[in-house]
Structure formats: structure tokens, C-alpha cells
Amino acid sequence: MKGHDILRVTAKALIPLILLFGLYVQFHGDFGPGGGFQAGVIFAAAIILYALIFGLDEAKEAVPPRALELIAALGVLLYGGVGIVTMVKGGTFLAYNALDPAHPTHGQHLGILLVELGVGLTVTAVMCAIFFAFADRGRRS
Amino acid sequence: MNIDVGLFNYWVVVFLMVAGLYTVISRGHLIKKIIGLNIFQVSVFMLYITMGKVSGATAPIFSETATAYSNPLNSVLILTAIVVGVATTAVGLALAVRIQEAYGTLEETEIIEMDGGE
Amino acid sequence: MPELVNIALLSFLVVITVVIIRSRDLFTAVMLSGIFSLLCAGLFTVMDAVDVAFTEAAVGAGISTVLMLAALSMTNSKEKVHPTNWGALIVAVLTGALLVYGTQDMPAYGDPGAPVHNHIAKRYIETSLVEIDVPNMVTSLLASYRGFDTLGETTVVLTACIGVLLLLGGRRREEDDHEGS
Numbered sequence: 001m002k003g004h005d006i007l008r009v010t011a012k013a014l015i016p017l018i019l020l021f022g023l024y025v026q027f028h029g030d031f032g033p034g035g036g037f038q039a040g041v042i043f044a045a046a047i048i049l050y051a052l053i054f055g056l057d058e059a060k061e062a063v064p065p066r067a068l069e070l071i072a073a074l075g076v077l078l079y080g081g082v083g084i085v086t087m088v089k090g091g092t093f094l095a096y097n098a099l100d101p102a103h104p105t106h107g108q109h110l111g112i113l114l115v116e117l118g119v120g121l122t123v124t125a126v127m128c129a130i131f132f133a134f135a136d137r138g139r140r141s
Numbered sequence: 142m143n144i145d146v147g148l149f150n151y152w153v154v155v156f157l158m159v160a161g162l163y164t165v166i167s168r169g170h171l172i173k174k175i176i177g178l179n180i181f182q183v184s185v186f187m188l189y190i191t192m193g194k195v196s197g198a199t200a201p202i203f204s205e206t207a208t209a210y211s212n213p214l215n216s217v218l219i220l221t222a223i224v225v226g227v228a229t230t231a232v233g234l235a236l237a238v239r240i241q242e243a244y245g246t247l248e249e250t251e252i253i254e255m256d257g258g259e
Numbered sequence: 260m261p262e263l264v265n266i267a268l269l270s271f272l273v274v275i276t277v278v279i280i281r282s283r284d285l286f287t288a289v290m291l292s293g294i295f296s297l298l299c300a301g302l303f304t305v306m307d308a309v310d311v312a313f314t315e316a317a318v319g320a321g322i323s324t325v326l327m328l329a330a331l332s333m334t335n336s337k338e339k340v341h342p343t344n345w346g347a348l349i350v351a352v353l354t355g356a357l358l359v360y361g362t363q364d365m366p367a368y369g370d371p372g373a374p375v376h377n378h379i380a381k382r383y384i385e386t387s388l389v390e391i392d393v394p395n396m397v398t399s400l401l402a403s404y405r406g407f408d409t410l411g412e413t414t415v416v417l418t419a420c421i422g423v424l425l426l427l428g429g430r431r432r433e434e435d436d437h438e439g440s
Contacts, residue, residue, distance in 0.1 A: 025313075030393045032202060033309040035401065037224055041317040048325060069424070076417050079410050094406045105392040112393060112402040115409070122413050123224070126420040127322055130231050133427040134329035137238060151362040153269045159355035160276045167347035170338040172285055172331060176292055179323070180276060183299055186311070194306040195376060196369030201307070201384070203394040209371065211307035213396040214380045217405055219311050220397070221412045227318050228419030234330040235426040241334040248339050 004053075011053040018046040026120045030109075036116040040123025047128050056135050068129040075122030082114050150191040157184030169249040171237045175230060182226045189215045261305055268302045285336040286328075293324040310397045 022042035029035030051059035083094040091098025096111025157180055164177025193215030201213035237247060244252050272295065279291045296319025303312035366373035383400060393399040401409055 029398050030395055032395060033200075033313045033397075034395075035310065035398050037220065038310075038313045038317055041314070041322055045317070045321050069420075072417055072420055076410075076413050079413055083406075083410070094410070096403060096406075105390075108391045108399075108403060109393070111406075112391075112398065115402050115406060116398070119409065119413050122417055126228075126416050129420050130423045131325065131329070133235070133423050134238070134326060134333075137427045138329060138333045147367060148362055148365065149266060150269065150368055151365055152359060153273060155355050155358040155362065156273055157276060158358065159351045160280060162354060163347055163351040164280050166350070167341075167344040168280075168338065169341060170285065172327070172334065172336075173288065173338055176279065176285075176288055176327075179292065179319075180279070180295070183295070183319075186315070187299070187302070190303055190306050190308045190311060191368065192365075192373070192375050193308060194369050195371045198371070199307065200309045201396040202309070203388055203396065210384055210396070212376050212380045213383065213400055215375070216308045216311050216397045217400045219308070220314055220401060221408060223311070223314050223318055224412055225415050227323055228416050230323055231326055232419050232422045232426070234326055235423045238330055238333050239426055247334050 007053055011049055015046050015050055018042060018049070022046065026116065027113075029116055030112065036119030037123055040120045041127060043120070043124040044127030044131070047124075048131050051131070051135065056132070056139065060132065063128060065129060065132050068125040068132070070125075072122050072125035072129065075118040075120070075125065078118035078121070079115055082111055082118070086111070151188070154184050154188045154191065157181070157187065171240065171247045171249065172234070175233045175237070178233075179226070179230060182222070186219045186222060189219050265302070265305050268298055268305065272298050272302070283338045283340060285331055285338060289324060289327045289331060292327070293320045296320040296323065310395075 022039045025034040025042060026036065026039035029039070047059060047063055050062065082096075082099075086095050086098045087093055089098040089101075094111075096108045097104040098107065099110050100107035161177045161179075161181025161184060164180065165174050168174060168177065193212035195209055195211045198209035198211045199207045201210045201216065240252065241247050244255055246252060246255075275291055275295050275298065279288050279295065282288050282291070296315055299319065300312045300316035303309075303315060383404060384396060387393070387396045387399045387404075391399040391403050393403075
């Protein structure tokens with residue numbers, strides 16, 4: 001799609017805005033609709049748009065598939081890690097109150113932030129990796 | 142204008158369920174079956190979310206001016222279900238692509254014939 | 260007014276479903292299912308489930324459509340015409356009739372006294388702001404009260420990624436045959 005100037009210019013203007021909106025949705029999930037899943041999908045949509053307009057190879061250079069596999073696993077590890085940390089600090093698995101025994105609600109905030117971050121990382125990486133897998137298979141045929 | 146919606150929502154849910162079921166069991170193309178499965182899943186989402194609505198209430202986000210809130214529990218269940226649904230669809234489509242490469246077709250009857258007609 | 264929007268969107272949904280089932284060209288069916296997801300997102304917003312509407316719009320109308328188009332581009336996208344399968348139709352209609360008979364017991368739409376609103380949901384709504392101090396009750400439920408389920412869901416997503424990478428990530432069979440044995 002490199003020859004289509006309108007698409008190229010519009011995508012260049014929109015992709016940073018989509019990424020910014022994804023970050024907004026990720027961290028404002030506490031105050032409005034949003035959270036990890038929605039933000040992950042929006043991030044992935046921006047990367048897929050980049051791949052569609054500028055080419056799969058450029059997209060794979062910007063976001064290497066090896067890194068995607070790593071980030072996907074890292075997200076789940078972060079989520080489980082928060083659970084293990086709460087157990088180490090004396091609570092039960094995923095009892096965020098134990099993260100900050102003096103102020104339980106601060107512990108809840110921290111726990112929810114980390115957990116949603118883990119979910120967002122995993123969903124972004126998984127959606128991009130699946131798209132790259134399909135696109136690669138299609139290109140070889 | 143106060144129309145009594147009554148059970149119309151549930152009847153549409155039943156229609157979507159039946160439509161999804163019919164598509165899965167009667168159509169032969171594998172990707173059409175996956176689309177039918179998606180329609181069936183959406184009908185179940187609609188059922189839960191319809192049950193969660195409270196008339197005169199607002200979305201379950203705390204605000205000073207709200208008197209009543211719709212049920213947040215249904216939303217939580219369906220959020221999980223949507224993401225699991227897209228994961229299942231992705232794996233199903235990957236299987237369909239491999240089947241196309243192995244058999245050259247995605248029609249169920251032709252695949253069964255090639256496999257020896259059982 | 261919201262009831263009118265509700266009825267109109269549901270009727271559109273029914274019409275689009277019928278067209279999706281009857282269309283033989285699968286690209287049309289996939290595009291229409293994208294519109295189907297968008298209508299569902301609108302319906303979920305009217306029914307006060309804003310988080311779900313957000314997710315359905317992003318996932319259903321976005322990712323799902325892209326993946327189906329990618330899969331269709333690698334396979335043949337025209338469905339073969341079969342004669343109507345009367346057995347399947349009768350089974351489906353019978354199931355539908357039984358389910359409609361079952362919906363007679365459902366509480367009326369929007370009834371605040373329905374059982375689903377009066378047990379643990381009431382407890383969550385009342386104590387969520389005190390115990391967790393997060394305005395969005397759906398997030399507090401998802402990440403804190405029901406955090407273990409969300410861990411399972413994230414693992415399911417990771418498993419789907421592993422599955423797709425195993426199925427589609429390797430080399431194709433023809434290349435293997437040319438190289439080794």
C-alpha cells in the first residue's frame with residue numbers, strides 16, 4: 001500500500017494517536033470504561049494498521065516476533081508474580097491488601113494497576129503475534 | 142414513550158442461538174461454521190447483559206448523581222467470555238488454514254470423501 | 260426512547276443474521292459479521308454495560324474481522340451450494356420453540372427485584388468503593404474480587420497464542436519434503 005498517499009499520510013497521523021489512546025484506556029480503567037483487555041486490543045490494532053499500510057517486514061522490524069513472544073509470557077508472569085508477592089507478604093494468593101498493610105486501599109490500587117498492566121501486555125503481544133503468524137503463512141503461499 | 146419491551150430481548154436471543162446452531166450443523170464450509178459459532182456466542186452475551194440491566198439505573202461506575210446502578214457482575218463474566226471467544230476463533234481459523242493446505246478444500250463433505258468416506 | 264433504540268437495534272441484528280447465513284460469498288459474510296459486532300456494541304451500551312461494549316467493539320469488529328479476512332485470503336472463499344438440510348432446520352426450530360417456552364419464566368426486562376440483582380451483586384456494589392476505592396465497579400470486580408478468574412483468562416489467551424504459533428509458525432510441508440528425506 002506504499003503507493004497510496006492518502007492512506008500513508010493518514011496512517012502516519014493516526015497511529016501515534018491510537019497508541020496514546022491505548023495508553024489512556026489502560027491506565028484510566030479505574031475511572032471509566034477500560035482496562036487491560038481493551039487497551040491491549042487497541043495497541044494491537046495500531047501495530048496491525050502499521051503492518052497493513054507500510055508492509056509486514058517493516059512492522060516485524062519495529063516489533064520483532066521474538067519480543068512479542070517474550071512480552072506475552074511476561075504479562076502472565078507479572079500477574080502471577082503479584083499473587084506470589086502477596087503470599088510472601090503474609091496474605092493469601094492475590095490478596096492485594098497485603099501489599100501495603102498500613103493502607104489497604106493503596107495496596108488494592110497498586111495490585112490492580114500491576115495486574116491490569118500484565119493483562120494489557122499479554123493481550124497486545126498475543127494479538128500482534130497471531131496476526132503476524134497469519135500474515136507470514138499467507139505470504140509464503 | 143413507555144414501550145413495554147417485555148420478553149422481546151429474550152426472543153431475539155433465542156433466535157440468534159438457533160441461527161448459530163443451524164449454521165454450525167447444516168453448513169459445510171468450515172469458516173462458515175466458525176462464523177455460526179461466533180453468532181451463538183454473541184447470543185449468550187446478549188442474554189447475560191439483558192439480565193443485568195436495571196431500569197432507571199446507570200452504568201456501574203460510581204458517580205455522585207446516580208441513584209441506582211446496573212449489575213456489574215454480568216459485565217465481568219461477559220468480558221472474560223468475549224476474550225476467550227476471540228482466542229477460540231483464532232485457533233479455529235489457524236486449524237482451517239492448515240486443513241486447506243493439507244486437503245486443498247474446506248468443504249466438510251469433500252474432506253470426509255478424501256479421508257475414505259466414513 | 261431507549262426502549263425504541265433497543266427494539267430497532269435488535270431488529271437490525273435479526274436481519275443481518277439472516278443475511279449472514281444465506282450469503283454464499285464468505286467475504287460478504289465476514290464484513291457483515293463486523294457490522295453485527297458493531298450493532299452488538301451499540302446494544303450493550305444501551306443496556307448499561309459500557310466495558311463490555313468497548314471490548315466487543317474492539318475485539319469483535321476489529322481483531323476478529325482482521326483474522327477472518329486473513330484466513331479467507333489463504334483459502335477458497337465461496338461456499339458450495341447444498342440443498343436445504345431439513346433435518347437440521349427442524350432440530351433448530353424445535354430447540355428454539357423449547358427455549359421460547361423457557362423464557363416465559365424470565366423476570367421482566369429491567370426489573371430491579373430480579374434475583375440476579377439481590378444477592379452478591381448488591382454486596383459488591385455497596386462495598387466496592389469502601390474496600391477498594393476504585394470508581395469503576397467492573398474493574399474492581401475483574402481485577403480484585405474475581406482476580407483469579409482473570410488470571411485464568413489471561414492464561415487462556417496465552418495458550419491460544421501458543422496454539423496458533425505452533426500451527427502456523429513452522430515451515431510448510433512442501434519445503435520440508437524438498438530438503439530432507
